[in-house]
Amino acid sequence: MTRASLSRRPRQTDIARFAGVSVSTVSRVLANEPGISTNVRDQVIRIASELGYNVRPVPSPQPQNQRSVALIPVDQATGGLGVFYEGILSGLRGAAARSGGTLLPRLVRSASLKVSELKQTLSETEAAGVFLVGIDPPDDLCDWLSDSGLPTVWVNGNDPSLQFDCVSPANFYGARLATQHLIAAGHRRILHFTMSHRHTIRERVRGFEAATAKAGVATRIVQLPATAPRTSTAACEAMEAILLEDEGFTAAFCMNDMMAVGIMEAVTNHHLSIPQDFAVMGFDDLPCASMTTPRLTTMQVDREAIGQEAYYLMQRRIADPGADPRKVELAVRLVEGATVQALSKTSADGELPA
Template identity: 55%
Template sequence: MNEEKIGNEQKIRRPRQADIATLAGVSVSTVSRVLANEPGISDTVRRQILKVAAEHGYPVKSATEAVAGGLALIASDGVTGGLSVFYEAIVDGLRAGAAEAGMPFEIRMVREDRTTPDAVRDYMRAASAEGLFLVGIDPNEMLRAWLLDGMTPAVLVNGTDPMMQLDGVSPANFFGAYQATSRLMKAGHRRILHLSGSHRHTIRERIRGFEAAIAAVSGAEGRFVDLALQGSASGEAHERTAAILAENAGFTAAFCMNDFIAVGVLEAVTEAGLRVPEDFAIVGFDDLPCALMTNPQLSTMRVDRAALGREAISLMLSRFRNRTAPARHICQAVIPVPGGTVPNAETRE
């Protein structure tokens, strides 16, 4: 559709976003995001779309129009129990995305077992927040019911809703775990440990990914080692791995829920006199700074944590615009990071 034709049709109808997209040479989704003042679009593209829209009479939301505020509740048990570096990057992404969108944004650490509807309502009122980000928190049934009944915009950050009622963003936990386990099997290992907790939906997806990868290879055997994760994750992993190695059960590799756990496994394996990766191979998850400090350097799976925060802001902006739309869940890809705890053959994948 050329510009002259659009000009004639404006006499009888308002131009559509598809018309603006054609004239600006971009996709309709890009036009939609710019007109909604969503983040993640370059200034050059944004200015071009707004210019075309203005020239053809499309009503444009003022960039200075107030955006509803958001409050992020983050599980204090997680951020003070060793995972602060993981959540720090997520919060950075949330803050950056909120700033780009002009969204007033506050964050508060809370005990997950105290996220009652009354408490959350008070937190949101104090922050003048219309939207709620639950960071590392799986809502209990009372909180879930309150959010849904009141149609409160809510996004699970590093979380997923198995009932598909709440928006969420998370790493691709199932496929990341599947690939991590496959890395070990491609290196020739067939008896593999998986050290993990089972306390969150996202973590259970990693367990499912591990089990699926084991089931896909004839003769492979996996053993799930359920960790309590009440104190030091590395310390508990060290203790459990040492006990398993003492059984002489023939396990030669481990996929670990996160890099802290992998550090404990590596210490136990080394103390047992085994060579890594020749006798025992290890893959972690999250690509935390400690992965660079082990000897040999840890093979792990990278999670773009800042991207999780930015995507959560995008989901919230969409929810502000339409509170009755079906829930959406965004999965961020998890990227293998080569290291020295799996044979070097993995770098050729």
């Protein structure tokens, strides 16, 4: 690989292609941003030089003992979504370790999180920044964070005002793709099970509505109570009631895999076959998705990548406090299980097999 490999001036996209990394990674290396491993950094610099890209000499970044605190909702971390947040926390910890930083996780009750509580946590930890993991902070806390200038990143969060850096999976597009998958299989009466009023979950509802509206599909959105102690149980009970109504729904797209497990239980209890009689689609690709029979079709979220990206955003924010906020969405991908298959014409016309 030499400069002669290209017939024009090299671009960062060329470097990324030959190095086998993302354009974002190339940009970070060339800007000498922290958070990139030595091997990747050296490889990008070497290939850029071979291609004739003008690489400015910069000193190697020195690890900094950057202390940051990650606030995690106690109900999520200890409940059914615990494994989801464990993956994000693993990504945050890994990125911190590679950068010579220190990550301090703290469980909080997000519904009652107050400015005074956050101030006390910052005082105790001497943290230079805060990650709000799965937390939509109240307005007074947002105002204080904005006024204080404390580096803040919303993780698995979506700031509708874009005052703060935030990173999340592509919830709208993932939900739209999941619903389109059901529609492509012939389903024309589709349920959507949801629960939370978080901004991220509302994006999944929007994705479902966008896909079904375009296809002219009959739908019902089933809002489960946020206070339900077990998501799968609440979903099962709601689905059993719907099946008793016998309105001809043939598929369900669920906000997450735990709901999908409950839906599958209800369908089986009513002596219907999955996916022949009823299709089920999940989201997140949690470990439970691979334990169902048949294997749940779902959307995979790279939880560790969310944590890693959040840490890079924090490093950027600390290095450049005046930078414009960034909203990063990471792609999700369809995991082909065995809970969705093409419907027969009779079922597609709206008749639910007995």
